[in-house]
Amino acid sequence: MKLEEEIKQSKFETERQKAILNVIYTANWIGSIQHKIFKKYKLTSPQYNVLRILRGKFPDPLTVSSIQERMLDKMSNASRLVDKLVEKGYAERSTCMYDRRQVDVVITSAGQKLLKEIEPELLDFHNAEMVLTEQDAAAVNEALDKIRG
Amino acid sequence: MKLEEEIKQSKFETERQKAILNVIYTANWIGSIQHKIFKKYKLTSPQYNVLRILRGKFPDPLTVSSIQERMLDKMSNASRLVDKLVEKGYAERSTCMYDRRQVDVVITSAGQKLLKEIEPELLDFHNAEMVLTEQDAAAVNEALDKIRG
DNA sequence: TTTGTTTCTATGTTTAAACATTTAATCGAC
DNA sequence: GTCGATTAAATGTTTAAACATAGAAACAAA
Secondary structure, three states, rough: OOOHHHHOOOOOOOOOHHHHHHHHHHHHHHHHHHHHHHHHHHHHHHHHHHHHHHHHOOOOOEEEEHHHHHOOOOOHHHHHHHHHHHHHHOHHHHHOOOOOOOOOEOHHHHHHHHHHHHHHHHHHHHHHHHOOOOHHHHHHHHHHHHOOO | OOOHHOOOOOOOOOOHHHHHHHHHHHHHHHHHHHHEEEHHOOOOOHHHHHHHHHHHOOOOOOOOOHHHHOOOOOOHHHHHHHHHHHOOOOOEEEEOOOOEEEEEEEEEEHHHHHHHHHHHHHHHHHHHHHOOOOOHHHHHHHHHHHHOO
């Protein structure tokens, strides 16, 4: 559906201006669908994101600050997100050997199991809802990378 | 900059999967820059969005539910957003004539003045940061509209 | 009119985001 | 070594988001 219809705005001044709103609107749209999936597992979207980051380095640990660097939403508080994951048994914390200011975080096997449960549902959504071909998607990626300079 | 470098992930399984993350990441990126601009005027991004919606109908009023329909983030609470705008003098509320359940909301002249102040700054950002041509932007818009079905 | 149902907005409550500050560890200059 | 500066993570506090629920008005049927 065209953005104009979805937000009931008749026209945009430029395609570039529309693209800005379109990116924000589409991100909200994707986010709200994924949110429903995460909710079944009592996870938030940033928490899921951190789990994926941790799995990407497993079995190596990541410090809180390096998690923050890799997060999609860099404004949110990595320390508190790790807190939640540790509470739920999906991650473990230990003080870093070389620098006692730093904290090493590792995903647990429970965390890995959880990711394996959630992933098929997310893929189903991507496949069912996204009509994009790989070429279209590649064009989007190129353009978005350009937007961010 | 490519998404892989920004979030320090080496590869993606498909372009489509990358496109999902790219949309979310880019929306956060745009949002955080705009947030800095809005902050100078003590507005939040959803509040700015509502003001734009109200101006779009001025001098006609909009009910709270029709504002909600047009909002980019449809999950947030339009009633409380209008509250904040009324507090600040940027909007006015009055009960609807033919249906006393509904509430008519109109942008004030102070609200319109505020929008005129903020807009040039947003346009500066769009022009300075966005390297996209109109054709590129049009392609993004087409693809994002496709993503949402 | 009355009763039940739906619609529109407001409100209550729990949780997280945003932002600043604190505490502890490290580093560098002297 | 000491001192100040810097960095990493945690914590405190204020504000808003998320979600459910309530309350008032409209509507429809008996």
